[in-house]
Every structure is written in C-alpha cells, then in structure tokens.
Amino acid sequence: xxxxPGPVSxxxxxxxxxxxxxxxxxxxxxxxxxxxxxVRITASVEGQxxxxxxxxxxxxxxxxxxxxxxxxxxxxxxARRLICAVPYLAYSRQDKRFLDGEALSLDLxxxxxxxxxxxxLIVVDAHSDASLRRVQGNRTMRIVNLSAIPLLxxxxxxxxxxxxxxxxxxxxxxxxxxxxxEVLKGDHGFFEKTRDRxxxxxxxxxxxVDVEGGKAVVFDDIISSGGTMAKAVAGLKAQGAxxxxxxxxxxxxxxGAEEKxxxxxxxxxxxxxxxETPYSHVSVAKLIAEHVRREMK
Ligand code: R5P
Numbered sequence: 001x002x003x004x005p006g007p008v009s010x011x012x013x014x015x016x017x018x019x020x021x022x023x024x025x026x027x028x029x030x031x032x033x034x035x036x037x038x039v040r041i042t043a044s045v046e047g048q049x050x051x052x053x054x055x056x057x058x059x060x061x062x063x064x065x066x067x068x069x070x071x072x073x074x075x076x077x078x079a080r081r082l083i084c085a086v087p088y089l090a091y092s093r094q095d096k097r098f099l100d101g102e103a104l105s106l107d108l109x110x111x112x113x114x115x116x117x118x119x120x121l122i123v124v125d126a127h128s129d130a131s132l133r134r135v136q137g138n139r140t141m142r143i144v145n146l147s148a149i150p151l152l153x154x155x156x157x158x159x160x161x162x163x164x165x166x167x168x169x170x171x172x173x174x175x176x177x178x179x180x181x182e183v184l185k186g187d188h189g190f191f192e193k194t195r196d197r198x199x200x201x202x203x204x205x206x207x208x209v210d211v212e213g214g215k216a217v218v219f220d221d222i223i224s225s226g227g228t229m230a231k232a233v234a235g236l237k238a239q240g241a242x243x244x245x246x247x248x249x250x251x252x253x254x255x256g257a258e259e260k261x262x263x264x265x266x267x268x269x270x271x272x273x274x275x276e277t278p279y280s281h282v283s284v285a286k287l288i289a290e291h292v293r294r295e296m297k
Contacts (some may be wrong), residue, residue, distance in 0.1 A: 001296060002043050005295040006054025006070055009087075011284055012273055016085065017208035020051075027070060039069045046078035050195035051292055053085045057253055057275040058252065060090035062199075064109065068116045073116025073180030075280075082117055083295070085288050086272035087124040088250045095131035098197050105141055107135055114141040122291060124148050124274050124284050125221045125249035128172070134181045140185025146291055148272045149176050149219055151282050152247045153183035159268060160297030161245055162186075167195055167227045167236070169204065176219040180247070184217065191232055204231045206256045223271070228266035237265035245270060249284075 005013020007029040017024035025043035031182055032038060052070050056063040067086065075082050091105035106127075113121055120142040126132045129145050136143045156164070166181030168174050170193035181188035189209045195202045218232040229246045236244045246261050251271030258279070261269055273280040 001049045001051060001230055001292075002045055004041065004043065004070065004074070005054045006052060006063075007037075007039070007066055008057060009053045009055050011089070011276065012055065012283075014287035016051070016289045016292075019286055020293060026190060029066065031064065035062075036070060037066045038075070039066055041070065041073050041077065045074050046146065047080050048086055049081045049083070049296065050079040050231045051073045051083045053288075055088045056086055056090035056105050057088055057250075058090075058254070064090060064112075068112055069117040071113065079117075081119050083112065083120040083122065083292065084118045085122040085292075086113075087122075087272075087284050087288065089121075089123040089126060092123075092127040092131070093279055095128055095135075098100065106131055108136070109141060110135050110141070114139050118146065120295070122146065122288060124272070124287070125176070127221055129175075142289065144285050146284070147179060148249045148274070148284050148287060149179040149280065151181050151247070151284070151287065152219065152242060152270055153180040153217070155270060155282050156180075156245055156247060156268075157184060158243070161215050161217055161243075164217050164243075164245070165209065165211050165241075167191060167206070167216060167218050167232065169218060169220050171230050173220060176221065180217060180219040191235065193228070196198060202228060202231065204228070204235060206232075206235050206239070209239070211266065213242060215243045215245075216241045217245045217247055220246075220248045222250045222252060223254045223257055223261070223269075224254050226253065226260040229257075229266075230260045234259060234264040243267045247271070249281050251276050253277055253279070 168177035
C-alpha cells in the first residue's frame with residue numbers, strides 16, 4: 001500500500017504509515033503567487049492501493065482543493081483502490097437546508113470526492129452520522145465514520161476521571177456522551193441546546209443531572225468558537241461539579257476558544273490530532289490504520 005500524507009497532515013500521515021509498516025510518500029506542494037495550490041505525487045501509484053491522509057482543517061477551502069487534486073491525480077495515474085482518510089471533514093455541519101437557499105455542503109463535498117475517484121472515504125466523528133448515512137445512499141464511494149470518543153475517555157481515565165458523568169452539549173450528540181461514559185464507567189446525559197439560526201446565539205440548559213461534588217466530562221465532536229463548550233462547562237460548575245473536562249475530537253479552537261473554555265471553569269481541555277493543536281493529546285493514527293489494515297485483508 002502507498003500512503004501519501006497530504007500537505008495539511010504530514011505528521012498524522014507519517015504516523016499512520018508507521019502503524020501500517022510502510023514508508024510514507026509525501027507530495028511536493030507549494031502555493032502559486034496568486035494562492036492556488038500545486039501538488040505533485042512523487043510515488044509510483046499505478047496498480048497500487050493508495051491511502052491519502054489529509055484533514056480539512058482551516059483553511060478548509062485550500063485543504064479540500066489539495067485533497068481533490070491529490071485524489072484525482074492518484075486515480076488518473078492508475079491507483080487501484082483509492083482510500084482518503086479525512087479525519088476532520090470540513091463542511092459537514094451544513095448537512096441540512098436550515099434556511100431556504102442554503103448550500104448542502106456535506107452533499108456537495110462528498111460528491112466532489114467521489115467524482116475525483118475516491119473509493120473509500122474515512123472520517124472520524126462526523127458531525128452527524130445520520131447525515132453521512134443519508135449521503136451514503138446517493139454515493140457509490142464507501143463512507144466510513146470512526147469514533148475517537150473511547151480514546152478520549154481512556155485518556156481521561158488516566159487523568160483521574162474514572163466514574164465521571166459524561167455529557168453531550170445537545171440531545172443529538174448523546175451517543176458521544178454514552179460512548180465516553182461507557183469507558184469512564186459513569187452516568188451520561190445531555191444539555192438542551194437551542195441555536196438561533198440567524199444570529200448563531202445558543203442557549204443551553206441541563207436537567208436531571210446530578211454532578212454536585214463529582215467530576216464531569218463534556219464530549220463534543222467539534223470545538224470551534226468554544227461558545228458551546230464554555231456554556232456547558234459553566235453550567236456544570238454552577239451545579240457543583242468539582243472538576244470538569246472539555247473533550248472533543250476536532251479542536252479547531254478559533255479566536256481564543258480555549259481561553260473562553262478555561263475562563264468558564266474547565267480543568268482540562270482535550271482533543272485529538274485530527275486537527276493538530278497543543279491540546280491534541282490523543283492520536284487517531286492507530287484507529288485509522290487498524291481500520292485500513294482490516295479493509296486490506
Ligand atoms: C454543533 O452541533 C457541534 O456539535 C458543536 O457543538 C459546535 O460546532 C461547536 O461550535 P462552537 O465551539 O463554535 O460553539
């Protein structure tokens with residue numbers, strides 16, 4: 001198998017290659033003076049199974065274009081089976097037409113990847129598994145959604161969060177709290193979250209959750225502005241939790257998000273390396289490599 005770490009994921013790509021016991025083949029890449037991306041695949045991919053690793057973290061647009069250029073080129077050069085590991089799949093949150101005229105960006109992005117020749121797309125903790133399954137119904141490209149939540153929870157156990165209450169910031173993400181709590185060996189619950197679709201303002205309330213004097217972990221797929229996580233953490237502290245951890249798979253941490261979350265009272269902030277940040281204490285390399293190894297058997 002040929003593993004190609006994309007320009008945005010050199011480290012993760014190398015770690016996945018190492019897990020698979022093969023040499024990574026980085027691409028040549030640069031930006032033209034006008035900002036366009038140049039990529040050149042240096043490995044010989046003809047007749048080979050190829051794994052491209054490229055997360056689509058900010059700047060999402062250029063990450064996505066680079067991914068499409070690499071995928072299309074690998075297929076064009078004769079790659080046999082083309083797998084793209086895109087641990088953070090940008091544009092996934094716009095998966096419904098909330099307001100008339102909005103773009104269904106999840107649908108369009110996956111359509112583009114399929115058109116570029118991708119046979120299998122691997123993502124980690126997609127924003128909505130249900131939306132991904134809906135999209136899968138319209139695609140021949142296989143879409144696989146892996147979860148890093150048990151890995152985050154395992155790390156939290158080593159930080160003393162065994163038995164902690166696991167919470168998700170909304171009901172739709174209760175599966176994250178449940179998966180986390182299973183490893184923590186604690187209870188789980190969710191916040192009631194409402195968002196104003198025009199202003200983006202959110203309101204969060206938690207009911208029937210007893211965290212007084214105990215520890216709690218908020219599990220989310222993404223921390224972006226940190227607003228959701230900060231509200232959740234503050235709510236738990238207000239209810240008497242003695243220690244609260246903020247855990248997410250994709251830590252985008254835009255515009256001082258981490259400061260906001262710390263100011264709300266978080267004792268720990270934890271994320272994976274689907275997006276590389278100082279909080280990426282958990283790696284998804286093994287998770288992805290194990291899936292690929294199983295596929296290749
Ligand atoms: C939303 O449904 C997601 O699961 C996250 O809760 C949200 O994207 C986090 O965004 P922010 O950090 O900007 O509040």
